[in-house]
Amino acid sequence: MAPFTHTLVLLLSCLGLAVAVPAASDLHPRAEGVVNQTTCNGKQYTYQKLAGYGLIASNARDSFGDTLGGYGSSIAIDRWRKLKNGTYVGRLYAIPDRGWNTQGTVNYQNRIHAFAISFTPSTSATATSPSPPNLYLTYESSTLLSDSTGNPTTGLEADPSGGLTIPTFPLLPAATYTGNGFGQPGSGGKRISIDAEGLVLAKDGSYWVSDEYGPYIYRFSKTGKLLNAIQPPPAFLPHRNGSISFSAASPPVYDPDRPLIPEDPESGRSNNQGLEGLTASPDRKTLYALLQSALINDGGPDNPNRRQSRLLEYDISNPSKPQYKREYVVTLPLWTDPTAKEGKQTKVAAQSELHYLGDGQFFILSRDSGGGRGQDSSTSIYRHIDVFDISSATDIKSAANDATEGSIASSKGVLEPGIKAAEYCSFLDFNVNSELARFGLHNGGEQDAGLLNEKWESIAVVPVDGKKGKDGKWFVFSISDNDFITQDGYLNGGAYRYKDESGFDLDNQALVFQVTLPKSADPLFG
Numbered sequence: 001m002a003p004f005t006h007t008l009v010l011l012l013s014c015l016g017l018a019v020a021v022p023a024a025s026d027l028h029p030r031a032e033g034v035v036n037q038t039t040c041n042g043k044q045y046t047y048q049k050l051a052g053y054g055l056i057a058s059n060a061r062d063s064f065g066d067t068l069g070g071y072g073s074s075i076a077i078d079r080w081r082k083l084k085n086g087t088y089v090g091r092l093y094a095i096p097d098r099g100w101n102t103q104g105t106v107n108y109q110n111r112i113h114a115f116a117i118s119f120t121p122s123t124s125a126t127a128t129s130p131s132p133p134n135l136y137l138t139y140e141s142s143t144l145l146s147d148s149t150g151n152p153t154t155g156l157e158a159d160p161s162g163g164l165t166i167p168t169f170p171l172l173p174a175a176t177y178t179g180n181g182f183g184q185p186g187s188g189g190k191r192i193s194i195d196a197e198g199l200v201l202a203k204d205g206s207y208w209v210s211d212e213y214g215p216y217i218y219r220f221s222k223t224g225k226l227l228n229a230i231q232p233p234p235a236f237l238p239h240r241n242g243s244i245s246f247s248a249a250s251p252p253v254y255d256p257d258r259p260l261i262p263e264d265p266e267s268g269r270s271n272n273q274g275l276e277g278l279t280a281s282p283d284r285k286t287l288y289a290l291l292q293s294a295l296i297n298d299g300g301p302d303n304p305n306r307r308q309s310r311l312l313e314y315d316i317s318n319p320s321k322p323q324y325k326r327e328y329v330v331t332l333p334l335w336t337d338p339t340a341k342e343g344k345q346t347k348v349a350a351q352s353e354l355h356y357l358g359d360g361q362f363f364i365l366s367r368d369s370g371g372g373r374g375q376d377s378s379t380s381i382y383r384h385i386d387v388f389d390i391s392s393a394t395d396i397k398s399a400a401n402d403a404t405e406g407s408i409a410s411s412k413g414v415l416e417p418g419i420k421a422a423e424y425c426s427f428l429d430f431n432v433n434s435e436l437a438r439f440g441l442h443n444g445g446e447q448d449a450g451l452l453n454e455k456w457e458s459i460a461v462v463p464v465d466g467k468k469g470k471d472g473k474w475f476v477f478s479i480s481d482n483d484f485i486t487q488d489g490y491l492n493g494g495a496y497r498y499k500d501e502s503g504f505d506l507d508n509q510a511l512v513f514q515v516t517l518p519k520s521a522d523p524l525f526g
Helices: 433-439
Strands: 007-012 036-040 043-056 074-082 088-095 111-119 135-144 174-177 189-192 196-201 207-211 217-220 226-230 275-280 286-291 308-315 323-331 334-336 346-348 351-358 361-367 383-389 423-429 460-463 473-479 489-491 496-498 508-516
Touching: 036 383, 036 423, 043 135, 043 423, 043 433, 074 196, 074 460, 074 473, 088 196, 088 460, 196 351, 207 275, 275 361, 286 351, 351 460
Parallel strands: 196 275, 275 351
Antiparallel strands: 007 043, 007 135, 036 043, 043 508, 074 088, 088 111, 111 135, 174 189, 196 207, 207 217, 217 226, 275 286, 286 308, 308 323, 334 346, 351 361, 361 383, 383 423, 460 473, 473 508, 489 496
């Protein structure tokens, strides 16, 4: 496959079933055209069919010669339209997180990729006659991210103390590295550390990006230069030994045994559990960011206590001066891990993405971990796009709750009296084998190319009518994050070669579902 012009092929077919209780077993449609339905605060959602599947090879490369991996961390679609012949076209933007990091973090410059979409739906896919490819994403370009002075950003773990100070910005997470930051000769340096997990397209062509190290929200220009940064309330900022410590216990590949004491922060976000979800209202005047799981202050970092995730709301009518407006609690679902020791089986399905639907409702991608392609277990138990509603939830924004050690839940994850969390409604289950089989896919079973990857971390919603979705029918795209796992990897402009020690080549997989949303829905689109 050519490194600069490779094509992501997506097959599309009927959507799987969401269940209220996590389950990995095969489920069957209860009515024609319906895999599952749920009602959230009086609004009905219908999961119609798995509309497709696709993949991009694990060793595909971008225009800078680097492995094109991990870009399922967050996606956005614009320029979506339906041609007269029934084919859909558009552009997909995708953000990888921090580069290859299964054996330690590396000096990978963060970036945003763009792909051209061409999708022709298939209506004939069955388990005995799986659909051929019918959606293609052709790689177009990548925008490299830099700080306001033009210095590249990095995926390297942030320093255990301190950060980078740039005028008009808050203290920024930063990594001080030796050599070239890949364990090879170089002059060393210091760069802003970003573990990018959320992406929203602004109307002016700039990008909002949420991260896990800070956890911060950044805005970058259309050319990739940092414009401003949102520092969340003090309760979110990780502290060790009485001061801010942006480290996430993810040492660099060239110094894997670098000590960190204590390993877990004493307050603030847990390691690698920052602002994983990011979305906005369609008018781009309100921005929402959701923690992957609870703050240390609220029951983190251990299972099953880390359920109470905080949702932040910002007014971005003036994107240069975001205003913190409200804060809510989303109680994450639980799942049972059959591979865990007795007494340790109940775990939290941490969230990996957020998408605005209107009327106070959101899609949320909550999932388990440790099950799928390349994992010890091939079976995922809970991998859902669910719905939550904040209409009746308590606004917990206050000086006390947002203070450095401010808490809204006990160490066991029990909410304080008087706090009402968002209504949470189970909806769309990725793992329905009767649907996956339409594309030769499966959950559980053999470790082959048809087995779903472990990590699914993105949501994009586009109308089936190719216009405004007034009929309530929408496609939901989700792409997996393969963690750059390949045996033919390249980074640092192609100068750094690697083979992941797992021995696997994990293709970036993609699924497309078709759903019906409430007629009143006004989802983020574009």
